[in-house]
Amino acid sequence: MDRRNKQVRKWTGLVLALLLALAAGAAQAAAGFGISEYEEQVSTYSINPAVPSYADYCAEHEMTAGPEKEIVLEASDAVRYEEEDGKNAPVFMEQAEGREGVSVLTGEEAVIEWAFEAEESGWYDLEVEYYPWPGRNAEIQRAFFVDGALPYRELALVNFSRVWRNDLHPDVSRFTAEDGAEEIRWLRDNQGNELKPSPAEAPEWMTSLLHDSNGYISESLKVFLPRGPHTLSVLSLREPMLIRRLRFRAGADAQPYRKPEGESGAAGQIIRIEAEAASRTSSQMLYPVQDQSSRSVSPSSPRYLLNNSIGGNAWKSAGQWIEWRFTVAEEGNYAISLYDKQNFIRGTDVYRKIYIDGEVPFAEFQAATFPYTQDWRLETLSGEQDEPYLIHLSAGEHTLRMEVVLGGMAAVIRQVQDCVLQLNGIYRQVLYITGVSPDPYRDYQIERSLPGLEAQLRKVRADLQTAIGALEETAGHRSDKLTVLKTMDDQLTELIRDQERFTEVLSSYKTNVRACGNWITQVLGQPLQIDRIFVHTADVRPEIGGRDFLAGAGFEASRLYSSFTINYNQIGNVAEKSDDSRxxxxxxxxxxxxxxxxxxxxxxxxxxxxxxxxxxxxxxxxxxxxxxxxxxxxxxxxxxxxxxxxxxxxxxxxxxxxxxxxxxxxxxxxxxxxxxxxxxxxxxxxxxxxxxxxxxxxxxxxxxTFPMMFYRKDILAEIGLAVPETWDDVKVAMSVLSKNQMEFGMLPGEQTFAMLLFQAGGEYYTENGDASALDSDIAVNVFRRYCDFYTDYKLDMATSAEERFRTGECPIIITDYTTYNNLQVSAPDIKGLWDFTHVPGTLREDGTLDTTTGCSxxxxxxxxxxxxxxxxxxxxxxxxxxxxxxxxxxxxxxxxxxxxxxxxxxxxxxxxxxxxxxxYRELARQFSHVKGIPQVPGGYYTWRNVNNAFYAVTTGSASSGRSENGNTPREELMDKIFYINAEITYKRTEFGLPVANAGEGK
Missing domain, CATH: 3.40.190.10 (Periplasmic binding protein-like II)
Structure with a gap:
């Protein structure tokens, strides 16, 4: 019977796949949209004025009552499926992972589409029922299109979390303490320290609404659907995902807090939850923290590292959540208290959305506030006049989830980010007139050249002052986070009075704009560390031991003594050598x-x-x-x-x-x-x-690692410049950028020189490595070209290309590919405005593009x-x-x-x-054109002398292309090659290797 059911499910999936494949061609032809068109929309949404922000989208449509009827899209109802490799047959699964009905597996490079009818016009929440299919353990990312277009920018990137647990190791076990709290027995090394657990994915079916990946919008993202036929297309951006169904439904906002009616029904109840014993988390970053800062943390030790809390700096990104299980013995009204610490961000509050059994019980828990404190504190979640919020809980098991949100800071951050973009735009306009280093004795007539500048300055100042006012309401008038914004406000006031002052303060203006960008990075993080959570009746208050002075002093003295007896160089288990072990x-x-x-x-x-x-x-x-x-x-x-x-x-x-x-x-x-x-x-x-x-x-x-080329999509679109493919294109780009008082960013270094050398067909050394090959015509010409970038084209030789990339001074830079990671984390002000690709190449006679570069x-x-x-x-x-x-x-x-x-x-x-x-595809494309820099005895003299020759040329005779003693690049390089060859010969002689004949390689 079971075999027959399997066969039925198999044939059902095949029939559904065939029907969808047939429908896909018709749907695609009708829509005219392939996967590449959807990818193009996602890659250009940030510079496409036709794609509004969510706030503008909401303003365009009248707010109406929620629709009465929901729209359910079953996985099997999909009318189209397409993958990057041309595969159009989806994988349908019957009763996948224990879920009834048919589900569809969406690949990592795919688009899937449904057609449906909206019987009522109105605002709909979109709910996705999904299963995180095994992939690379990253967050799942999707883009959503209605009727073939992005409704607004925030739908270009929506995250869906995976589920992680810290207790799945076979030697890690949970147990129940005497007071009923659930705790975990962790692994220890042979030094007595508890080992950090390795979080493991525990996938399960989940239901999620769409949320802003930046966290700027606290509520779920809604879609306005006019009455009539529509299509919904979902584009995969990262990781595969199994979809059971999607549901358009009316959203229900949480109502303001009202004290539960009637008697509590329970008294004297305290339920302790050890925070490190979380049952589930949304990220593998969320594992226990070992804290030795206080005797009051449970458990604590002055010598051994114990897994005794959770959160901290790892729990700071919008959308991250931690969930705990707890059991209520007696039905009643309960308050929630936490023993926590928020000493990470001075001057601002952090926020958490709190769910009980999967629902936010009232509006105040949409963004519960946790103010700054220097030490651990016990706080009860309370409303006005410190009256605890009470939640009615039935007897039995419940869940408590806390999710990172930006709360009151969301609107402030979003407005400051918009101000930074405006300020950078103003900076580039002024640069166009004055250049990076204005002449203090020249009248640039900025007001006449930029007649709309004053209006722009007034607008951005008004926006900034609005953000400052909102921050003062949120964090108080004495918050140190106000300093950066007020400094920028003061400078804007000064420039509104006299725009000609730009020539005197351009450098400090750029510094202040950069500080505002860094301010966003600082306040986006919402870290909070929790030791214990207490669910208790209002008539009792949890007690925390070890907080008195004597206990603290004794604990610190023990820590001091232990610091003299612990070998901090040793990590984890230390094994002793013996005859029967290696x-x-x-x-x-x-x-x-x-x-x-x-x-x-x-x-x-x-x-x-x-x-x-x-x-x-x-x-x-x-x-x-x-x-x-x-x-x-x-x-x-x-x-x-x-x-x-x-x-x-x-x-x-x-x-x-x-x-x-x-x-x-x-x-x-x-x-x-x-x-x-x-x-x-x-x-x-x-x-x-x-x-x-x-x-x-x-x-x-x-x-x-190796270099790649990063570019600002917004600025290149603004000045009408295409991403350069070849070095001839780079010269054209440098000319266009120079006319706009901007630069091509490429710092001098061995990787830059090696890139030019290898693309020209040059080599560092002769075939057997006994002499330098940099005296060849190819290498000498490459060295001259290398110097020309910094003499003739005046490329900056010292300033961080990454910083100038953020401000827009260098909208195209060549730098190590790991810069990608830095920009993703530390440059939220330009998120979505940049991309990266292979380095410029040299066109070969056969029409191929050689983008070879060195590596380290x-x-x-x-x-x-x-x-x-x-x-x-x-x-x-x-x-x-x-x-x-x-x-x-x-x-x-x-x-x-x-x-x-x-x-x-x-x-x-x-x-x-x-x-x-x-x-990754762009990264792999460049990886296939990487060449190693060889090493030979005495080879450390090579780059040292090439670099000396370079600086002799670029800093001599006012960067005229000759060194101070009048040598050309060829002469300067040939002088240094003599020393390179002498060192190679000396080292080869020392190691008993054959040396080059006199004059060889010259």
Whole structure:
């Protein structure tokens, strides 16, 4: 019978897929819209004036009563499905993941569409019933279109959360304390510290309304539907998702608080909830925090690190939620108290939306306020005159969820962000007249040249003053968050009186605008740390022990004593070497957060699989050489960047540590291991080049980064400039930008020079590496072109390109691709206004575009002095595997956010990180054109001397293209190549390698 049911479900899915595939062609032909058209709308919505904001959209349509009839769109009713690869047959599932009916799996690069009829005109909430399908563990992102168009900008990016739990490890268990509270017994290392749990996804069916991904709009996003036929299209932006149904329905706003009627029915009841024992969270970033700041935190220890609270800086982004279970023994009216701490953002409140059993009980819980405090505090959620809010709870199990919202700050932040965009626009207009460095003795006649400037200044000042007034109401008149905005307001007042003053204050104006942009970043975060939650009747108040002076003083004295007895270099379990066990020592040089994650992965995955124990130590890698020489070095070192050079030599920007150490027999040649070639296939060939010499490979790549081109969509559209594809296009772009008093951003450095050199077909060294190849005609011409960018085209050589990108001075920049992560996190003021793509290329005779660029990265090495080479090799194979690099990348991102996204060198792991699929496609496109910078004995002299030649040319004779002694770029470079070749010859002689013939390479 079961087999027959499976066959029926299978054939049902096939029939539905066939019908939808047939309907898809007709629907697409009728609409004229393919997936590419929807993607184009999403990529350009921020610069398309036809797409309004949600506020403007609401103003366009009259507010009417909610419709009486809801519109239900079943998954099986879809009329169209299309994927990027041309696949038009969706995957239907019967009774998927235990849910009755038919569901449809929407891929990561797909659009799905429904046709429906609205019987009533009105405002509708859109409710999505979905299941987070396994993917890359990132938030699910979708865009929503009505009748083939974005109704408003906020629907271009809607997030759907996954579900995470911290207690799914088989050795982690929940238990019930004497007072009935649910607690968790965590794993401990052999030093007595509790281990940070590894959050695991626990997918389940969820129902969610649409919300603003920025958090600026607290209520759900609604859609106005006129009576008649419509289509709803959903475009996938990141991660697959299973959809059961969508429902257009009338939204019901929470009503103001009213005290429950009747008697409480319960008295003297206190239900304690340990916050770290949360039942579910929306993010893998939300795991227990180890807090040793106070004796009053439960549990606490002056010596051991305990998982005793949750939240903090990890719980600050709009939409993140934490949920707890609790059981009520007796029906009645209950208040909620929290033992929490909000000492993260001085001068402003933070907000949480509070759900009881999945519903917000009253309007005041839409944005409950948590003011700033310096220490832990017990506070009861209360209304006017500190009267506790009471909630009627039946006997049995309930859930409490707290979600990050911007509350009263939402309107302020949104208005300040709009002001920043206006201020940047004014800055660019003035730049067009004065340039970046106005002549103080010239009259630019700004008022005459920009007749509408005063009106713009008055408008932005009025908007800014409105934001200041709202902030004073929200945070009080003494908030330190007012300073930045008032400084900007004062300067605007000054400039309204006299616009000619711009020539004197342009630099400070730019600084103040940048400060306003940074202000947005600061206040967008809404961190809150919670130790315990109490659900209790109004007649009792929870008691918190350990808050008196004596308890606090004793606790601090114990902490001071413990600080002298703890080895802070050791991370996690420490194993002792013995005859029947293998133990290796690992050095990590990046940071404590990274070391903690690495140790957790080792204890959970590597040691159980191999039986090899690993002692992890967090050290300064500059001590690696000295420690090795003294016999105190590690067995393995990972994430190794350049260390202090041999004999104090200054290293270049590449990573030459492995080759330098390898030539001195300090690190092992990894090619001696039989499976090296198989392991090397995990990486791009370019990643191994800097670590290899003369047939030997002295390291495995840990990370690999390279330049990409970032551009401001809004500014390029404003001045009518296309994104440059070739270097000839770049010259045209620089001319257009210069006319608008803007610049092309490209800081000088080895990666810039290598990009130009490799695209021209040049090389750093001769084939056997015994001499420099930079004296070739190709390399000399490249060096001249490289210098011309900073002499003839006057590109800025020092100022951060990223900062100028934000202000709009440099709407196109070439910089390391990890800048993407920084902009996503630290530049909310330009969110949606920028994109990135491959670097400019050189057009070949066959019509192909060569976008080759250099790369750099961190290395993983095995020290030659190790007594456990096979164990070390096993560790490196495990560490650089796709599975572990993916886990590590996700852990780091969960710990520190998107700015900590790992630039892993493992190609499969890179694809498994939480990149939006279209951004990853651009990244992979450039990755296929990356070339490694080789290392040779004495090679550290190469970039040092090329850089010296560059600055001799660009800073000499008033940047005329000649050095101070009158040398041309060719002459200056050829002088320096003499020293490069001399050092290479000297080092090759030292290591017993054949040297170039006299004059070879000249």
């Amino acid at each position: 133990v290796i020592t690992l050095w990590v040089g990046t940071g404590r957060d990274q070391a903690n994650v690495i140790k957790a992965l080792i204890d959970e995955h590597f040691t159980p699989q191999t039986g090899i124990n690993v002692n992890v130590q967090l050290v300064d890698m500059n001590t690696l050489l000295r420690a090795t020489l003294s016999g105190q070095g590690p067995d393995v070192a990972i994430q190794v960047a350049n260390t202090t050079g041999i004999a104090g030599a200054v290293m270049n920007t590449g990573n030459d540590t492995p080759v330098n150490y390898g030539l001195r027999n300090a690190v092992m040649d990894l090619t001696q291991f039989e499976d090296f070639e198989e392991v090397a296939k995990r990486f791009a060939t370019s990643a191994l080049v800097p670590f290899s010499f003369n047939g030997a490979s002295y390291a495995l790549p840990d990370t690999q 990265g961190l290395a993983d090495i095995i020290m030659s002095a190790t007594k456990e080479p096979e164990a070390c090799w096993s560790f490196l194979k495990w560490w650089t595997s796709a599975e572990i690099q993916t886990l590590y990348g996700r852990e780091m991102e969960s710990l520190m956010g998107a700015s900590a996204r790992v630039a892993t060198a493992n190609l499969e792991a890179l694809a498994g990180l939480s990149w939006p699929i279209r951004d």
